[in-house]
Amino acid sequence: MPHPLPAESVPGAYDTAPTIVLPPGHHAWLGDEAWQRLADAVRGPGRTMAVDTYPGCDLPGVLERLRAVLPEATVLDVEEAAALAPEELEALVRPGLTDDRVFGVLSHHVLADFYHPERLAALAREVVERPGPVVVVGWGAALVPVDFDVLVLADLARWEIQQRQRAGAPSWRAADADDDALRKVKRGYFLEWRVADRHKRTLLDRVDHVLDLNGPVAAAKLVDGATFRTGLELAVRQPFRVVPFFDPGVWGGQWMREAFGLAEAPNYAWCFDCVPEENSLLLQVGEHTVELPALDVVLAQPRALLGERTYARFGAEFPIRFDFLDTVDGQNLSLQVHPLTDYAFQTFGQPYTQDESYYLLDAGEDAVVYLGLREGTDPEEMAAALRTAAEGGTPFDAERFVGTYPARRHDHFSIPAGTVHCSGADAMVLEISATPYLFTFKMWDWGRVGLDGKPRPIHLDHALRNVQWDRDSAWTRENLVGQVQQVAEGEGWVEERTGLHALEFIEVRRHWFDGPVPHDTEGTVNVLNLVQGAEAVVESPDDAFAPFVVHFAETFIVPAAVGRYVVRPHGAGVGQRLATVKASVRGTAQPS
The missing domain is CATH 2.60.120.10 (Jelly Rolls)
Known part of the structure; x- marks a missing residue:
């Protein structure tokens, strides 16, 4: 017999694609328009562009598309020209990957370790000497010692990478297309993603464009660097949700x-x-x-x-x-x-x-x-x-x-x-x-x-x-069981500590409420879930962010920078007894 769902569970209310809305004046380009805009950005004598791709991107597809929209340009594959050969890379990283199917050792490599410096230098000379537009593409394109006119980050999420690997895509410069998915995830988690994020972090505040390659290359989306950074800055000034999978x-x-x-x-x-x-x-x-x-x-x-x-x-x-x-x-x-x-x-x-x-x-x-x-x-x-x-x-x-x-x-x-x-x-x-x-x-x-x-x-x-x-x-x-302690109450709400154990660094508070509940990040990130009730709204006491509506079972993040906020019943949740659980890092709240 099927298990009955809680009364406040409304199929379809849970948002599987939450968004952060940018204000007017920002633009994105899709498909042919995106690729054409990149081409226009580098078109001209002596112009240069680096398209630095996250490992897992469809590099052959990116190269093909750039060559199609820039037939007059020289498009160079940095990986083919300067990266370690697969057998050299494997010898370098094998000790940290181990023979275990799941576990390795977290890598402290940087991306430059995977490249021949003399070949990067030779590639730089070629870029400078070519008369027309020159585009360098691949994971590590920004390592080429050239002051590029245009810097592009081609990015995608780890979940997308995992889906591609399950479908047979190999890891970066590895002969593991037929390996099981766990081994590929291990290589990503312990090696590739660690190195890639160290490298990407050096690019985020200076990229001119960001290319969304989570879907097919032909349907890529493009934003300029200012729009990209505005989106990230908006995220930390308001509650937001990430995309569940x-x-x-x-x-x-x-x-x-x-x-x-x-x-x-x-x-x-x-x-x-x-x-x-x-x-x-x-x-x-x-x-x-x-x-x-x-x-x-x-x-x-x-x-x-x-x-x-x-x-x-x-x-x-x-x-x-x-x-x-x-x-x-x-x-x-x-x-x-x-x-x-x-x-x-x-x-x-x-x-x-x-x-x-x-x-x-x-x-x-x-x-x-x-x-x-x-x-x-x-x-x-x-x-x-x-x-x-x-x-x-x-x-x-x-x-x-x-x-x-x-x-x-x-x-x-x-x-x-x-x-x-x-x-x-x-x-x-x-x-x-x-x-x-x-x-x-x-x-x-x-x-x-x-x-x-x-x-x-x-x-x-x-x-x-x-x-x-x-x-x-x-x-x-x-x-570990039944560790509930009431710690505060107000008009229309009760706050309880529900854990975790003293050996754990996460503090969890539960609020039962049928009216507004005051919260404060106290200088540390909060993560909440609406565990009871159909709908609530998160508001700023001083209108620092727009009201943010959440539904039953949705998890949301309140950045530390938000400070004070209020959660109250909203919509179908009005008249119900609601509850949230809130997690934060114990011992990191600002002193009162």
Whole structure:
């Protein structure tokens, strides 16, 4: 029998394509107009242009299009002319990538490491000596030591890259087209995207144009640098949402498909609703919608977005992640554990770990969360049972070793690193966690294979080195379950602290309200979700930004620079009892 949705869930109300609207006077160009405008920008004797592409862009398509609109120009491929040969690159990066299917070591390479300096110099001489327009294209075009007349950033989001790789696209200068998607994501996460973002960060404040290559090259969209930077500056002066994306998984359910009015699919397991490293940002520029990586806001505006103290602690990295895990009419997640911070740093070079929590947006009558260990669990006995199951022997009896707790709507379970856990079936989880998202050590996956028909990777050795065996039922009940404390109230609202555990850096506050609720970022970024009620509006007490409407289950970001704001019922939410959960970085609020 299908699980009934909450009354405030209106299919189609959840906005899957939120935009930031730029004021009149800004322009975007689409398709042929975009390419022609680029051609016009460089056309003329001695004019030069660098088109620096993010790895994953369709470089052959870009080269072809530029040569078609600029037949009189010399169009040079910087990668072909000056990059390390694939075998040289592989020798350089292989130690950090490791042989593991999922995990590597975070790279500290810079893009110049992937190029021959003498070849870049030779390419620069060729650019200068050519009489007509010259265009240098590829990842690293801006490395060519030339004072280019026009600098273009050709950008796309990581989610788009992953879709292309699943369809058979290789990694950058790698012979891995036929590798499974996990290995390609690993190469991106630990190597390519790290290097690419370091390089891109040097370009953001000086690019003359930005080319949106998230779709086909023929349908590329173009904005000038001033419009690009205006969009990023607007984002950090108001609440905004990034573009959620949805992904199937073997354990996934049906709640999101029904509640959000999504396209038919066998199931939806994940929704990445606020992961700026992965999500896109949509700028509405006149009649065109331009898609950019949301990470561009983090890299270009870290102080205004994060706040000085959060930026001082994490650098230009968005530390809070909100996502959905849907097991309604689905299956249990894998039984798992996340690494302790020291282990994450020493083993993978990751400076902090995936502390997290499960907030129940909805749950069936029999839903449970697996959390912590049962009293008297013997580590050696549990490890032996897990190894037997991993080798195809007797299935692991999770209930014998792991605690289970009934899960009801609005329950909140803290899960500090080192705690064994998973969500059971028939639950809709809002996962509030630290940003690192690959560092999940699966211990038992209930004997399943993935949607690709391959066994899902189990990392039992890593897991057993991180399990905190003293987190038994007594400790879990006292520290991780039902930790709700009222901290404030006013006319029409109540504020509660719902976690997370003291070992975790994220502070979560829940507000129940049927009237206006005053908030203040207190100098650090806030991430909120409307967990109950059909609709609310976020307003500025001094009209610093336009009213921002949110719907049930939508996650939104309030940048640190916003300061004071008010959330109140709106539209269909008027007359209802609403609730938001708000996450921030503990200990980074400005002193009062």
